[in-house]
Amino acid sequence: MLRIFHSDCRDTLKHKSLHWADSFSTACFFDSNQYADPYSAFDLFIATGVKKELIHTGKGSFNELDSFLAENKSYVLGYLSYDLKNDSEDLVSNNLDHLKFPEFHFFIPETIILIKGNEVHIESEQPEEIWRAINEFELSNIESADQKSKIQSRFSRGEYLDTVKAIQKHIQRGDIYEINFCQEFYAENTSINPLEIFSKLNKLSPTPFASYFKSDGLYVLSASPERFLSRRGSKIISQPIKGTSSRKTNAIQDENQKRALLENEKERSENVMIVDLVRNDLTKSAKEGTVKVEELFGLYSFKQVHQMISTVVCEAKESLSNPQIISNTFPMGSMTGAPKISAMQLAEKYERSKRGVYSGALGYFAPNGDFDFNVVIRTILYNENSKYLSFHVGSAITLDSDPEKEYEECILKGKAITEVLS
Template identity: 60%
Template sequence: MITEVTDVAIFKQKALAWAAKFDTLCYLDSNSFNDPYSKFDTLITIGAKAELKANAGDAFDQLSAFRNNNPGWITGFFGYDLKNETENLRSNNTDYLDFPDLYFFAPEILISIKGNTVEITGDKDDEIFKSITGLEIVPDKQQPAINLQPRFSRQEYVETVEQIQQHIVRGDIYVTNFCQEFYADDTEIEPLSIFQNLNSLSPTPFSTFFKWNGNYIMCASPERFLAKRGSKLISQPIKGTARRDADEAVDQSLIDELRNHPKELQENVMIVDLVRNDLTHSAKPGTVKTEDLYGIQTFKQVHQMVSTVVCEIRDDVTAVEAVKNTFPMGSMTGAPKISAMQLMEQYERSKRGVYSGAVGYFSPDNDFDFNVVIRTLLYNSTKKYLSFHVGSAITYHANPESEYEECLLKAKAILEVLGVTERL
């Protein structure tokens, strides 16, 4: 059924609350950001009529077969450690969450929202609409403060960055994304309330609430990994971050500083070059180009430097292969890509898992859109383990103390939602 609603924000809130009662759901929300490549404002896929869970080895082959058997909508995620399948790499760090490297499902129910138009696909769609609109909105509960622990102390982080910079001096790498985990054991949360609070505090164009079998992804990502629109592939790596300020003049000066900061420009252009190279594996010769270099996007918490790289996909490359050819995304690895991933496996202290991976969809017309899993809480309700990673780009000119502060800036909304007030 297709219908109009008068208050989209209220409908989205009720639809997510209704969908959260199911064992499996994926909620993708653009939060009304203006994006020329978006197909919808919000997509909710609910219930699994078919599902695929796989780990690195032949996960992409399994996904190709699953996609052939389910040519309609499928939603799911790619974990960062699929790097071990796309390259000759290993993951030796401890996995505390026990999420699969890849999970996709074909939904029983689909709700798509664009403007004020709502489309519901599934059995008894009229009844679904009535059930959603008839829900009462329950106020979000305040999350009791979480006893959050770091894998690195501040001093350990600084010393590790200095060690990484010695690899840059030796020429092993040019730039890398070094990530650290914050976690809480034996913790009970209400994931839906946490996500709604996070999405309110930090609305972003690739926000996601994902649930399956008691596992949760609560994501406030500003970044697109890769999209396909017809014959066009689009990647929009983010490299470069600046804080916001309540004073409009100061806020504008922070944008100007970011736009002209040598270190931030260096980070961005190195990753743009890496993404251009990744896209050549799927592109028609001569079609890879940078549509926008050093663009600035402003979000509620931060300003970000975003570049847009595009190409025309070759006729012999499938949608799944296009993702595989560029995975993991350059903004979360470094350059050279393989060397950076090898080194980060050496210096990081926990498996990244879904963090640095991607969540999104394949649509019936064989287009797709996937975000970069950053600014994200991950929760295993069986193990009662709550986790988030945060990282920053390390270059020769990076200041280790400043990089640590950048990590905290990126985690600001998450820390606030978790009630963490002490200085980390």
């Protein structure tokens, strides 16, 4: 049953809705933070409760998802972990895994809330009761906890620099052109209030693909600025990010930072390499001659950083299902490198932790056949049962990379997370 309500207090409604949703053992919400996006379908999307779910930890995941979607023409939300690369390629993931998340997890919710402007669409068996419960929720009753986590790294600074230099030797030999090399930061025996941490992160670093996913003590708290793949009608959209610079409080200095990023030949080269990789991935799903670069080197500013984002689009072949289209491009090129297979093999060799949900994708399938998935970056992963918390950061390594600058870029990307946890 669908009902439409109206509210002029968007921020208050947002906070009440999130806290109401968090009372369920399984919940998911996506927040666009009012960023202007021609492909966004909502300002806030909340889903709670489980009618059906699909959880898998082995081979055949995309085929299972295909069958699940074919049988259930409804909203389906969830994530795909990076390690599903092993599902379609002859690859392995043998690095340490302390988080113990399933390879993927999708569910059909009992209740869906879509907010766009001042319109609130509630689809549920009892939409009026849910609307009443949200509006009657008392934010003043929320207790704030003093939460601090002792963050450690799998790499010392020196070890990271030495590893980047070792990777550059592979580039010199021609094994790869570029690799997204990632390192894990983690905390053991730590207790946090995940919703409170997410709320702080979303306030400190609001992004267009912010998301919160919880299921039976497993949490994904994401401030992602990047879209992996979206479908609108027959159009497929990918928006890889390559190129990062810090923000400045002084307006003139901040503009100089943007200009320097746009004119940086190394950053432009990295962006072009990944755009070419994405174009190649999309040709597997595209009608002939429809793959094109809609925007190259777009400069977008977020609260913490400036980013260089390109947009690649195509028209999808009618014969392919949505999971097949996603599988053809997964994992996203911005998180692997080029050539893709060789880069993933070397990442497995030099990284010290299983990526898991990090650099995977979190999003939704809609009943009309559309979908939208982010890239899981700038994200905290938390296992409440084992009290293990983790976040990865990475950067693109090329022959021209300065290892010191790459390390500083990683620290910059993790700055907002570090702040909310410290």
